[in-house]
Amino acid sequence: MLPLILFFVILLAYWWWKQYRLNLTEPPSFPGAWPIIGHIHLILGDDLYLWRTVNEMVDTSFMMGGVGSAFIGPRTVYDVIGDSDRDIEKQDLSQLVYLEAVLKESMRVYTIVPIIARKLDKNVKLKRCTLKAGRTCFMFLFGIHRHPVWGPDADQFKPERWLDPSTLPDTPNAFTGFGVGRRMCIGK
Structure with missing residues (x-):
């Protein structure tokens, strides 16, 4: 099944390239470009973005294998799908509560992006100071977690x-594993 899917993805990418003469070093900008297509393009074309995705997978695998209590996480997947060779379906996700907890905790402990920056579009009043609109604000997500x-x-x-x-x-913003605000990760 995977080779067939890969064939169609390559065929679709070739068709888009011929149709729109896409520059493969930049995200697509043709009319009606889907945000998800640009996101997939980033994963395949940007080493840093790919590194972040792989890094989160490795961190989660490390934590699940190295910490005693988290080791039962994969067992819950087995309990849900059993010995069948089927994929996990949407209705199965509600039963994988512990696996979700392991993923969130690994994103909290090993923050993918430790610092994010946002340009303020309005004044933000804090306890002891006011951040002016137009300034860049840095958030230390590693420290928040x-x-x-x-x-x-x-x-x-x-x-x-x-x-x-x-x-x-x-x-609600104590966990910022997917970022915050309008530019939050679409993978959430």
């Missing part, structure tokens, strides 16, 4: 914290 609101064990990999909502921080 290690903040004391995560508890005294904020530096430890502990997926169980995601299973009990009372142990999670009250603020």
